[in-house]
Amino acid sequence: MMGCLEKLAARRRKTGAILCIGLDPDLEKMPAVVARGAEPLYHFSRLVVEATSRYACAFKPNLAFFEAYGSKGIAQLEKLLAEIPSEVPTILDGKRGDIGNTSRLYARFLFEHLNGDAATINPYLGQDSLEPFFDYPGKVAFVLCLTSNPGSADIQTLQTGGRAVYQGVIDHLRAFDGRYGLVVGAQHQEMLADVRQRAPNAPLLIPGVGAQGGELAGAVTQAATGGAPALINVSRDILYASSQSDFAEQAAARAEWYVAAMKPLLSP
Amino acid sequence: MMGCLEKLAARRRKTGAILCIGLDPDLEKMPAVVARGAEPLYHFSRLVVEATSRYACAFKPNLAFFEAYGSKGIAQLEKLLAEIPSEVPTILDGKRGDIGNTSRLYARFLFEHLNGDAATINPYLGQDSLEPFFDYPGKVAFVLCLTSNPGSADIQTLQTGGRAVYQGVIDHLRAFDGRYGLVVGAQHQEMLADVRQRAPNAPLLIPGVGAQGGELAGAVTQAATGGAPALINVSRDILYASSQSDFAEQAAARAEWYVAAMKPLLSP
Numbered sequence A, B: 001m002m003g004c005l006e007k008l009a010a011r012r013r014k015t016g017a018i019l020c021i022g023l024d025p026d027l028e029k030m031p032a033v034v035a036r037g038a039e040p041l042y043h044f045s046r047l048v049v050e051a052t053s054r055y056a057c058a059f060k061p062n063l064a065f066f067e068a069y070g071s072k073g074i075a076q077l078e079k080l081l082a083e084i085p086s087e088v089p090t091i092l093d094g095k096r097g098d099i100g101n102t103s104r105l106y107a108r109f110l111f112e113h114l115n116g117d118a119a120t121i122n123p124y125l126g127q128d129s130l131e132p133f134f135d136y137p138g139k140v141a142f143v144l145c146l147t148s149n150p151g152s153a154d155i156q157t158l159q160t161g162g163r164a165v166y167q168g169v170i171d172h173l174r175a176f177d178g179r180y181g182l183v184v185g186a187q188h189q190e191m192l193a194d195v196r197q198r199a200p201n202a203p204l205l206i207p208g209v210g211a212q213g214g215e216l217a218g219a220v221t222q223a224a225t226g227g228a229p230a231l232i233n234v235s236r237d238i239l240y241a242s243s244q245s246d247f248a249e250q251a252a253a254r255a256e257w258y259v260a261a262m263k264p265l266l267s268p
Helices: A003-014 A038-054 A061-066 A072-081 A101-114 A127-134 A165-172 A189-198 A216-224 A247-265 B004-015 B038-057 B064-066 B070-081 B098-111 B126-135 B165-174 B189-198 B217-225 B247-265
Strands: A020-024 A056-062 A091-096 A118-121 A139-147 A180-184 A204-206 A230-234 B019-023 B057-063 B093-095 B116-122 B140-146 B180-184 B203-204 B228-236
Touching: A020 A038, A020 A247, A038 A072, A038 A247, A056 A061, A056 A072, A061 A091, A061 B098, A072 A180, A072 B057, A072 B070, A091 A101, A101 A118, A101 A127, A101 B057, A118 A127, A118 A165, A118 B098, A127 A139, A139 A165, A139 A189, A139 A204, A165 A189, A180 A189, A189 A204, A189 A216, A216 A230, A216 A247, A230 A247, B019 B038, B019 B247, B038 B057, B038 B070, B038 B098, B057 B064, B057 B070, B064 B070, B064 B093, B093 B098, B098 B116, B098 B126, B116 B126, B126 B180, B140 B165, B140 B189, B165 B189, B189 B203, B203 B217, B217 B228, B217 B247, B228 B247
Parallel strands: A020 A056, A020 A230, A056 A091, A091 A118, A118 A139, A139 A180, A180 A204, A204 A230, B019 B057, B019 B228, B057 B093, B093 B116, B116 B140, B140 B180, B180 B203, B203 B228
Antiparallel strands: none
């Protein structure tokens, strides 16, 4: 079985780009005919996956959008994951984290029960809360580093003992090369360069392009620096390219546009 | 309908103590006869709730223990919550947090779908990631402040601009009095006093007593300072007081012991 990093490398070669498609199925934004039917989270997402998978380096289901509907929502996520082509890695975006014995259960949920190739995790509880997520060979745990929202200034960029909190997070992860990645919002382009230097081998997951306003070309250029993998995530701008029954077709057209915009900025 | 703070005050009067019972149903620790049956997370937890509710100021289900089993685990949590007596508030311990539009969905899951009286949330993404959890009158969102694990030193207690990161978290919450609480591990007794001073009205949720080794008397004494509510959480030491078929009875005896140990330290 291929590990997450091998899968990412293969997808980059195949698509020529580094597009991660975020799956945030929102009943208020999807076409009413799908929203009113049975298992709308599953059906909407599955149609988007079918239409866009040829452009996707990875898919990133956002767990909150499924969890909002409780066990029935999670059941739709389970069904969806079983149908995502296994060559396209899945990043389960739940930003989980707890003390060690509890993190172990979250890791089991994400990497065993749901069999995700990767997941996002939250570092506020420190090193021992993250380690259980690094116990899975072939999987990658993307640690929140610099997020794409204004509140990222409240803790992440505070200076402490000569470095920012987010830099300390990176420095603590050195021992886990090959098992961890970093989430860095596209808005922080000057800091992206710094992150690349501090963690030259860490895969980067870069959200915030598209509906969140991050600028694409700069993010791709920074992401492409150095040899480590990077992913530019786009969610709403692809999923809701159309609110009509042609939504999957329009999502594919938008994904194709992103791939075409990225290609010239990436070395082959 | 009574809000979470009114319910907590009523339970404190009724039980004479401030015991929160953590519900962490673990198949490897519960009696094999329950673990091997149908819906073991639900049945084990329900029997503990029935046996101990007279001693409980609150129940705190830990979401990871249910989520580890996917939609079937969450379905057992839904069933359990429907049977917890409504006068005993529930604190849904999931430590969720994401950018605003996603936090809104987590809040909907915790406070609407599951109808929890309170929840735990993670502040690493900053102020705008927390605000959606404060939009629910009568509910309380307990923000992680100082956790009970060794890794709490990695970010939470770092000094930044004249205060520790955890102190900055508290200072940012001022505008939300009555809607937020703070999680402070029992190990940090000297800092508990500082937290009480910075946030005199905030309810405190204090984990780390019992199996995690925090000292009870000191934690209760600190917790009882000032007029705001506080809860001392105990999970494993009550749930797994016996690994035999008398587990519920032994859990009740252990909960009774904690209540008796707390009473003399609390003003009536």
